């Protein structure tokens with residue numbers, strides 16, 4: 001990390017310290033269901049507080065697209081965060097303006113405040129100068145500890161670094177060092193497993209990824225888009241039909257690069273996305289038009305585990321199905337357990353990343369058996385692609 005400033009290079013005592021963290025955590029009914037990302041940033045927050053900084057935490061939650069959507073408030077995260085840091089964390093209902101300035105005026109050195117969702121403002125994702133200036137108005141120094149959001153050139157992840165002395169936090173430092181150690185020169189064959197629901201934001205990076213890996217297993221909502229591009233009628237499944245051309249381009253690029261793509265061969269379908277929903281396993285040409293593919297089926301699981309058996313290195317982001325609701329967790333759990341067994345046997349180096357992916361590995365009971373688990377999903381895949389991450393680049397010395 002010597003190429004980057006770290007907290008050791010910043011004087012934070014008595015300073016209003018804007019700290020970008022990733023608190024985009026899995027949540028159900030207003031409660032945090034996985035605290036991995038919270039635990040990852042807690043040491044940085046505690047260290048800054050212990051050094052006498054007035055710690056102002058900046059983070060996004062979900063994709064409110066510039067609207068103040070109450071269900072995407074960060075307020076429910078303040079409690080679990082306070083518990084993880086072992087100090088009180090005050091929630092502030094805005095991230096810019098007088099509300100923040102008034103809260104800061106009441107803070108003593110060492111106090112910690114969590115500011116409201118930065119994506120409540122359009123200027124955040126657009127990295128608008130006015131918005132960045134408004135964020136900067138309440139800070140003296142900036143620390144970025146959100147590796148998992150570093151692939152976004154947003155106001156709080158990139159813009160702010162140019163406005164005041166800036167440094168990487170401990171979690172950011174640890175992630176970059178660990179990924180370099182594990183995947184800097186990976187042992188081949190390298191197999192990537194990509195699933196999940198963020199189809200439009202992750203599909204583009206697959207085009208580069210296929211030239212870096214020897215095999216690519218596609219599952220989850222991502223697979224539905226590829227299957228539809230191949231002419232499969234995916235019914236009401238999560239699928240981005242307008243990305244069919246992109247999916248086809250990726251399949252051509254993979255073939256040219258000698259990267260074998262593994263797509264589902266069968267599917268577990270249901271008419272509703274609910275616990276206990278009636279479901280059945282069907283062939284790809286028999287998906288009912290009113291049903292959703294919520295998991296890949298047994299033939300697909302066999303193909304996925306066989307591909308994992310070929311790998312010396314596995315990188316995984318995105319569950320193979322809607323794992324939060326059994327039985328749609330079956331494929332994700334089976335693949336996770338299989339990768340964990342091979343890792344424990346010393347036959348595989350396994351790296352997984354992503355908010356929900358980590359939750360899925362925990363659910364499968366194998367999180368600690370993977371070689372390395374990153375808090376980052378999209379950022380981790382972009383790092384794998386070899387792309388410079390704007391949030392990291394902005395911290396270069």
Ligand SMILES: Nc1ncnc2c1ncn2[C@@H]1O[C@H](COP(=O)(O)OP(=O)(O)OP(=O)(O)O)[C@@H](O)[C@H]1O
Nearest residue numbers: 196197198220221294321322354355356357377378
């Ligand atoms: N077939 C499917 N249909 C609908 N949702 C699915 C399907 N397969 C997986 N999902 C959902 O995908 C979500 C996780 O996707 P996502 O891409 O956000 O992964 P992640 O690990 O959180 O990565 P990141 O950190 O980039 O967000 C889960 O909530 C899961 O229910």
Ligand SMILES: O=C(O)[C@H](O)COP(=O)(O)O
Nearest residue numbers: 022024148149355377378
């Ligand atoms: O969950 C993530 O991967 C990060 O928090 C980034 O979220 P985003 O994909 O909505 O930018």
